[in-house]
Amino acid sequence: MRNKQREKLAAEGVKTGYGARVVLSEVAFELHPGEVMALLGPNGAGKSTLLKSAAGQLALQGGSIYLEGKDLQAYSGRERAACMALLFTERREPEFATAREVVEAGRYPYTGRFGTLREQDHAAVARAMAYVCTEELRERPFAELSDGQRQRVLLARALAQEPRLILLDEPTAFLDLRHKIELLGLLRDFATREGLAVLVSLHEPDLALKCADRVLLVADGKVLPPAAPEEALSEENMRRIYGLGATYDALSGSAELPRRTEGTPPDTLVLAGGGSGIPVYRRLRREGTSFAAGIFSPADLDYPVAIRLAEKVIETAPYEPVSAPDLQAAKACLSKVRRVIWAEPPLGSGNAALLALRELAESKGILEQK
Numbered sequence: 001m002r003n004k005q006r007e008k009l010a011a012e013g014v015k016t017g018y019g020a021r022v023v024l025s026e027v028a029f030e031l032h033p034g035e036v037m038a039l040l041g042p043n044g045a046g047k048s049t050l051l052k053s054a055a056g057q058l059a060l061q062g063g064s065i066y067l068e069g070k071d072l073q074a075y076s077g078r079e080r081a082a083c084m085a086l087l088f089t090e091r092r093e094p095e096f097a098t099a100r101e102v103v104e105a106g107r108y109p110y111t112g113r114f115g116t117l118r119e120q121d122h123a124a125v126a127r128a129m130a131y132v133c134t135e136e137l138r139e140r141p142f143a144e145l146s147d148g149q150r151q152r153v154l155l156a157r158a159l160a161q162e163p164r165l166i167l168l169d170e171p172t173a174f175l176d177l178r179h180k181i182e183l184l185g186l187l188r189d190f191a192t193r194e195g196l197a198v199l200v201s202l203h204e205p206d207l208a209l210k211c212a213d214r215v216l217l218v219a220d221g222k223v224l225p226p227a228a229p230e231e232a233l234s235e236e237n238m239r240r241i242y243g244l245g246a247t248y249d250a251l252s253g254s255a256e257l258p259r260r261t262e263g264t265p266p267d268t269l270v271l272a273g274g275g276s277g278i279p280v281y282r283r284l285r286r287e288g289t290s291f292a293a294g295i296f297s298p299a300d301l302d303y304p305v306a307i308r309l310a311e312k313v314i315e316t317a318p319y320e321p322v323s324a325p326d327l328q329a330a331k332a333c334l335s336k337v338r339r340v341i342w343a344e345p346p347l348g349s350g351n352a353a354l355l356a357l358r359e360l361a362e363s364k365g366i367l368e369q370k
């Protein structure tokens with residue numbers, strides 16, 4: 001049985017789009033207090049359309065959206081703003097406003113008809129600007145800020161609204177890495193500590209894995225049932241929904257460049273382990289060189305990158321000394337390549353066999369340092 005009082009936002013049988021054109025149908029989800037839900041899907045899948053519908057900016061073609069258990073249609077604009085803040089990219093801002101004035105506008109659900117700010121409003125504005133590190137931008141004209149600075153000011157405005165629910169459309173799009181992780185860290189902490197409910201569209205699976213409780217995948221005119229990030233962003237889903245091929249690693253949520261050397265016999269063997277080979281694999285990929293890598297197990301840090309970029313990976317069992325057949329396979333590979341790169345792997349009893357391979361390469365005069 002659904003507990004509508006506990007839901008910040010719920011969609012039931014939502015159908016939405018533009019004019020007669022249906023973009024999404026049968027959309028159903030519930031978002032709870034303290035929950036971060038990430039919306040992911042390929043370009044043009046309908047993430048912004050769904051967010052605009054959930055914000056009441058786009059009329060539904062069918063179904064209903066509920067805000068704190070009450071139909072969104074039953075809210076006045078001010079009532080809605082007291083509960084829900086939006087961070088959408090295309091919003092226009094007054095041309096001559098300073099950053100502070102833009103943030104102050106976030107207080108409008110609480111101020112009177114003339115928009116006069118009281119002490120608590122000023123305090124909320126100052127707090128919000130401090131959260132997002134925008135204090136140094138206070139008196140700068142909003143129109144003169146960079147895209148990333150604007151995004152942070154708009155987030156400060158949304159926080160100044162002291163919402164219980166926040167909808168964000170690609171908030172990380174213009175941000176540098178530090179500000180991306182800070183923004184998501186901040187939203188995550190607001191959710192965990194203050195019960196803020198967050199619905200955020202993202203293009204970065206790795207960020208969704210780190211900050212979201214659940215992921216809503218949008219594809220083919222539908223929304224998949226919300227699922228844990230690891231489940232939603234599985235290799236199979238990323239292949240099916242994004243057509244990503246085998247380049248995506250579900251654990252890190254990142255993808256390597258597609259391999260272009262399929263079927264070309266390895267020219268180089270990289271002796272590596274413990275992650276030491278990763279920069280070498282990427283360099284060889286940039287050069288377009290076909291290579292083999294080993295000897296390490298699927299539990300090794302090198303493995304997820306090697307299997308995506310190398311033509312051949314010489315594997316061994318996890319946490320065991322390299323077996324004689326695996327060493328033999330590596331020697332066979334070594335006998336066919338033009339050169340061997342020693343990637344300076346950390347050595348222990350588990351991979352001491354690499355030393356024998358290095359000696360062999362040296363004796364053949366084909367050894368190179370990384």
Ligand SMILES: Nc1ncnc2c1ncn2[C@@H]1O[C@H](COP(=O)(O)OP(=O)(O)OP(=O)(O)O)[C@@H](O)[C@H]1O
Pocket residue numbers: 018023041042043044045046047048049050
């Ligand atoms: N104002 C509009 N009028 C008509 N069609 C639109 C409008 N806005 C978007 N669309 C169409 O609706 C579909 C979904 O667009 P939407 O912007 O929701 O996708 P998205 O998942 O947010 O994409 P992206 O990742 O590229 O931002 C697209 O085919 C798009 O062309």
